[in-house]
Amino acid sequence: MIKAINELGSNVLASIEQIGRTFNLLVIIAWKLTQPPYQIYPIIKQMYFIGARSLTVIIISGVTIGMVLGLQFYNTLERFGSVGVLGSAVALSIIRELGPVMTALMVVGRAGSAICAELGIMRISEQVDALECMAIAPDKYLVAPKLVAGILSVPLLNFVFNVVAIGGGYYVGVVLFGMAEGSYINGMIDSVVWSDVRLGLMKSLIFGMLITLICCAKGFYLHLSEHGSKGAEGVSRVTTDAVVISSIAVLFCDFLIGAVMS
Amino acid sequence: MDTATTNAIEIRDLVVDFGSRRILENISFDIHQGEIMVIMGGSGAGKSTLLRCLLGLKAPTSGHIHMLGTDICHATKTDLYKMREKMGVAFQGGALFTSMSVAENIQLPLREHTNLDENTIQIMTRIKLDMVNMLPHENLMPSELSGGMTKRAALARAIIMDPKLLFFDEPSAGLDPITSAELDELIIKLKKSMKMTIVVVTHELESVFAIADRIAILGDRELIQIGTPHEIKASCDKRVIDLLNRTPRESIVDSDAHLKRLTRNAQS
Ligand SMILES: Nc1ncnc2c1ncn2[C@@H]1O[C@H](COP(=O)(O)OP(=O)(O)OP(=O)(O)O)[C@@H](O)[C@H]1O
Ligand SMILES: [Mg+2]
Numbered sequence: 341m342i343k344a345i346n347e348l349g350s351n352v353l354a355s356i357e358q359i360g361r362t363f364n365l366l367v368i369i370a371w372k373l374t375q376p377p378y379q380i381y382p383i384i385k386q387m388y389f390i391g392a393r394s395l396t397v398i399i400i401s402g403v404t405i406g407m408v409l410g411l412q413f414y415n416t417l418e419r420f421g422s423v424g425v426l427g428s429a430v431a432l433s434i435i436r437e438l439g440p441v442m443t444a445l446m447v448v449g450r451a452g453s454a455i456c457a458e459l460g461i462m463r464i465s466e467q468v469d470a471l472e473c474m475a476i477a478p479d480k481y482l483v484a485p486k487l488v489a490g491i492l493s494v495p496l497l498n499f500v501f502n503v504v505a506i507g508g509g510y511y512v513g514v515v516l517f518g519m520a521e522g523s524y525i526n527g528m529i530d531s532v533v534w535s536d537v538r539l540g541l542m543k544s545l546i547f548g549m550l551i552t553l554i555c556c557a558k559g560f561y562l563h564l565s566e567h568g569s570k571g572a573e574g575v576s577r578v579t580t581d582a583v584v585i586s587s588i589a590v591l592f593c594d595f596l597i598g599a600v601m602s
Numbered sequence: 603m604d605t606a607t608t609n610a611i612e613i614r615d616l617v618v619d620f621g622s623r624r625i626l627e628n629i630s631f632d633i634h635q636g637e638i639m640v641i642m643g644g645s646g647a648g649k650s651t652l653l654r655c656l657l658g659l660k661a662p663t664s665g666h667i668h669m670l671g672t673d674i675c676h677a678t679k680t681d682l683y684k685m686r687e688k689m690g691v692a693f694q695g696g697a698l699f700t701s702m703s704v705a706e707n708i709q710l711p712l713r714e715h716t717n718l719d720e721n722t723i724q725i726m727t728r729i730k731l732d733m734v735n736m737l738p739h740e741n742l743m744p745s746e747l748s749g750g751m752t753k754r755a756a757l758a759r760a761i762i763m764d765p766k767l768l769f770f771d772e773p774s775a776g777l778d779p780i781t782s783a784e785l786d787e788l789i790i791k792l793k794k795s796m797k798m799t800i801v802v803v804t805h806e807l808e809s810v811f812a813i814a815d816r817i818a819i820l821g822d823r824e825l826i827q828i829g830t831p832h833e834i835k836a837s838c839d840k841r842v843i844d845l846l847n848r849t850p851r852e853s854i855v856d857s858d859a860h861l862k863r864l865t866r867n868a869q870s
Contacts, residue, residue, distance in 0.1 A: 466697035469659050474711045475686040481714075 361564070362557040365479065369487055372480040386489035390451040394497055397446050402501040405438060406430065406508020414517055427524035428531030430509035434502055435532060435540045443498040444547035444590045448583055452555040455486055456582040459559030460575040483556045490552025491545060498544040543597055550593060551586040558582035610635040610767060610799040611656065616665035618651055625651050627823040638793055638800045640810050642845065643820030649803045650694055652820065653771055656801065657691060658682050670766065687715060690760035694771040696752035698744040705731070705740040708759045715763065730758040733788055735781065749776040761792065768792065768800045774809050786812045807846065819845065
């Protein structure tokens with residue numbers, strides 16, 4: 341019993357330490373980004389990496405979810421005889437909720453895991469140490485471009501997701517069920533206001549930062565993780581952790597933002 | 603200043619723990635400017651760990667390390683980085699960046715720390731690659747290299763900035779005798795022409811006595827002996843003699859007794 345409590349306590353402490361470390365990394369990088377030299381090219385390279393890696397999956401999931409929503413809403417709205425609001429229903433749920441969340445989850449699975457594994461492998465193969473020894477700060481050189489790229493890419497991907505998802509809803513409503521084209525599009529334009537777009541944008545910026553930060557920190561601090569794990573086993577474990585934790589963080593944050601903003 | 607007696611590195615009462623395990627205890631010795639210091643010791647004796655402390659990568663539990671006048675255990679990040687621009691390091695496993703070709707790996711310090719133009723960078727890269735006999739392989743990726751090639755590429759990267767201090771962790775392990783001998787010559791040449799202070803961790807007895815000005819032998823967590831090759835050869839310490847004569851551990855010679863020890867728990 342006491343052993344169990346001890347274990348629980350040390351686990352809690354380790355988690356707190358990890359959270360502290362992660363936000364510390366964010367602060368250090370934010371500070372270092374204000375110092376010269378300013379390098380744009382590595383950020384663009386990482387944006388290409390994160391964007392290109394996730395674009396296909398974003399488009400496919402966007403279209404699918406748009407179509408599912410179209411179908412679902414059409415069936416429900418038909419019962420109340422208000423199919424006319426299909427456009428606004430689809431657009432609002434996509435822009436306010438599903439777009440940012442789904443984009444973030446897809447980026448976690450596709451690019452976040454890759455980022456974490458890459459940094460973890462660099463850590464265990466002493467590449468991070470080698471950077472240190474060349475007097476190149478590894479947090480600025482390795483992590484900062486990924487973090488900035490994540491913060492910038494996720495909103496862009498979110499935009500793509502929104503467009504194709506609304507397109508998917510359009511396909512179901514207008515093409516499949518023969519709803520009037522004008523009522524889908526006009527309903528959407530009339531009901532979506534600037535504050536909805538702003539909410540979605542804010543969410544995707546925050547999610548982008550959150551997931552890249554968690555995935556980077558997990559891989560980068562592999563050598564400090566609980567069991568001091570090394571080797572392939574350690575990399576695979578932190579990668580799994582990173583995916584799980586960042587997904588949960590996204591969902592929880594979505595709830596928090598929703599609660600605060602409404 | 604008399605270069606023969608100036609210390610490039612001073613290690614004082616160094617104690618290093620990994621968790622509750624003590625790896626190094628009360629290590630104190632000096633490394634003189636412009637000498638080649640070879641660190642020897644059995645596998646797991648803590649040679650790489652000592653090197654990591656010298657590089658400022660691992661904070662010792664207690665003790666001091668002064669390097670070219672900087673206390674690297676208590677220096678600020680900025681001072682440490684300034685110090686590191688004067689150091690070159692080749693890690694045991696190479697630690698080449700896997701996303702870059704050999705040439706790009708070697709150029710990285712130049713690109714980050716100097717404003718040289720592209721042409722100069724290319725020429726300097728070629729010179730260093732040629733020194734380690736890697737010129738034909740400059741465009742390969744690290745994943746395409748053999749173990750020995752990786753070592754040589756890492757070496758080229760370590761000397762690209764013409765550092766004052768050079769650290770090699772097992773440079774010659776896994777190299778063929780000819781390349782290994784060439785490397786020994788290169789190390790001696792670097793010392794003579796560039797006045798580098800060089801710290802080498804190695805097991806290869808032949809190359810130890812070919813290059814070393816002084817030798818430090820680690821074992822049982824402590825420094826067993828330090829001295830010139832001549833002094834080491836004349837040592838009376840059994841552990842040193844065993845290491846030099848490649849005497850196998852007793853367990854392997856007296857296999858019956860060892861077998862008993864290994865099966866002790868199984869029988870009871
Ligand atoms: N990250 C670590 N965590 C815990 N223990 C470690 C760690 N790194 C090294 N050790 C321990 O420290 C001791 C010394 O290791 P080190 O790598 O310095 O040996 P070495 O002398 O370089 O050996 P080799 O000749 O095989 O390279 C070993 O007993 C090892 O188990
Ligand atoms: Mg070693």
